[in-house]
Amino acid sequence: MEEKIHLSFPHISGGELKYIERAIEGSWIVPLGPDVNAFESGLKEVLGEECFPVALSAGTAAIHLALIQLGVGYGDEVICQSFTFAASANPITYLGGKPIFVDSELDSWNLSPELLEIAIVDRIKVTGSAPKAIIVVDLYGMPARMNKIKVVADKYAIPVVEDAAEALGSSYRGCMCGTFGDFGVLSFNGNKIITTSGGGALICHSADMAERAVFLSTQARDNAPHYQHSVIGYNYRMSNIAACIGRAQLTELDMRVIRRREINTMYRKGLIDIDGISFQSEPSDEYYSNYWLTTILFSKALMASGALERVVSRCDAMNIETRPLWKPLHLQPVFEPAPFYGDGTAEGLFNCGLCLPSGASLTDEQVEFVINTIKGAF
Numbered sequence: 001m002e003e004k005i006h007l008s009f010p011h012i013s014g015g016e017l018k019y020i021e022r023a024i025e026g027s028w029i030v031p032l033g034p035d036v037n038a039f040e041s042g043l044k045e046v047l048g049e050e051c052f053p054v055a056l057s058a059g060t061a062a063i064h065l066a067l068i069q070l071g072v073g074y075g076d077e078v079i080c081q082s083f084t085f086a087a088s089a090n091p092i093t094y095l096g097g098k099p100i101f102v103d104s105e106l107d108s109w110n111l112s113p114e115l116l117e118i119a120i121v122d123r124i125k126v127t128g129s130a131p132k133a134i135i136v137v138d139l140y141g142m143p144a145r146m147n148k149i150k151v152v153a154d155k156y157a158i159p160v161v162e163d164a165a166e167a168l169g170s171s172y173r174g175c176m177c178g179t180f181g182d183f184g185v186l187s188f189n190g191n192k193i194i195t196t197s198g199g200g201a202l203i204c205h206s207a208d209m210a211e212r213a214v215f216l217s218t219q220a221r222d223n224a225p226h227y228q229h230s231v232i233g234y235n236y237r238m239s240n241i242a243a244c245i246g247r248a249q250l251t252e253l254d255m256r257v258i259r260r261r262e263i264n265t266m267y268r269k270g271l272i273d274i275d276g277i278s279f280q281s282e283p284s285d286e287y288y289s290n291y292w293l294t295t296i297l298f299s300k301a302l303m304a305s306g307a308l309e310r311v312v313s314r315c316d317a318m319n320i321e322t323r324p325l326w327k328p329l330h331l332q333p334v335f336e337p338a339p340f341y342g343d344g345t346a347e348g349l350f351n352c353g354l355c356l357p358s359g360a361s362l363t364d365e366q367v368e369f370v371i372n373t374i375k376g377a378f
């Protein structure tokens with residue numbers, strides 16, 4: 001049997017041990033230290049001077065802290081893109097808030113600005129006040145239509161959290177994903193574009209906000225000689241050893257993005273002859289996706305012929321990992337009571353889509369092997 005071809009396997013850069021050894025020699029095996037600061041500076045270099053990144057234990061923790069800083073509390077409504085991973089919305093419920101799900105637009109697969117406005121207007125009508133925040137996602141690395149989303153958000157004075165967990169290295173109109181919202185969120189989980197083994201970052205837009213995030217993520221200790229607390233804190237800070245891995249990984253970010261985009265191009269060229277297969281694609285040259293995962297769609301005719309099932313089972317037999325697209329959150333049992341504003345776009349994509357192996361460590365031969373396996377199903 002061939003070696004398993006994974007969807008998105010962690011890619012070791014080789015430089016990780018050097019950073020870790022230095023940290024251990026200096027006894028920085030603690031949840032703070034020089035490598036956390038250096039990793040944050042590295043992120044700032046990537047994202048821009050006006051960003052203040054705070055390294056955390058997970059992307060999910062970053063969403064949680066963003067919502068806390070935006071004042072989301074018990075009973076507050078928060079709008080969230082439905083077409084995403086559950087971690088985008090879970091922190092709303094940690095705070096006793098109520099998720100309101102909104103559908104995607106067809107070209108970016110991300111939050112529809114039109115449906116967003118419909119949802120806001122209706123929530124104001126139903127509850128008498130506007131939702132407390134909007135969580136928009138850059139799904140599979142594709143930037144959301146941020147200019148229009150910001151216009152709608154500004155019109156109703158609702159802050160935006162950009163969940164760019166999958167989109168480090170992507171950009172929209174020349175600006176990096178993760179920098180658009182009032183807060184941005186990155187993930188360095190093992191399967192993401194770069195990894196710290198597990199980790200995330202909250203992207204703030206002022207030193208004060210970042211300082212507050214550090215405070216909240218390190219148990220919210222007041223400035224006093226004894227342990228004194230005036231607010232509830234969290235243990236969410238990134239460990240120094242994880243930051244060592246992140247520093248090494250960050251040096252290769254550009255190469256990782258280039259490689260994922262190359263793999264995406266290989267799939268497009270390799271599958272061009274199959275009628276009815278299409279791709280999540282940049283809607284215009286304003287969009288630059290890191291193509292974290294290459295995702296394909298099967299046409300109605302292909303679906304009717306059972307092609308999706310045939311591709312999945314052939315890939316399984318060849319030890320190639322594939323995965324359906326994210327199941328929209330408004331269809332998840334746990335979120336069943338949540339209101340949803342949509343036109344079936346995310347559900348339609350979910351029903352006929354598939355994620356293909358896309359990790360930057362895949363060889364050309366492995367990608368060709370996947371392409372040939374898919375072609376063999378036709």
Ligand SMILES: *Cc1c(COP(=O)(O)O)cnc(C)c1O
Binds near residue numbers: 060088163186200
């Ligand atoms: C991975 C992911 C998260 C969560 O990040 P963690 O670091 O795993 O907590 C949130 N949102 C999206 C869209 C993700 O893909």
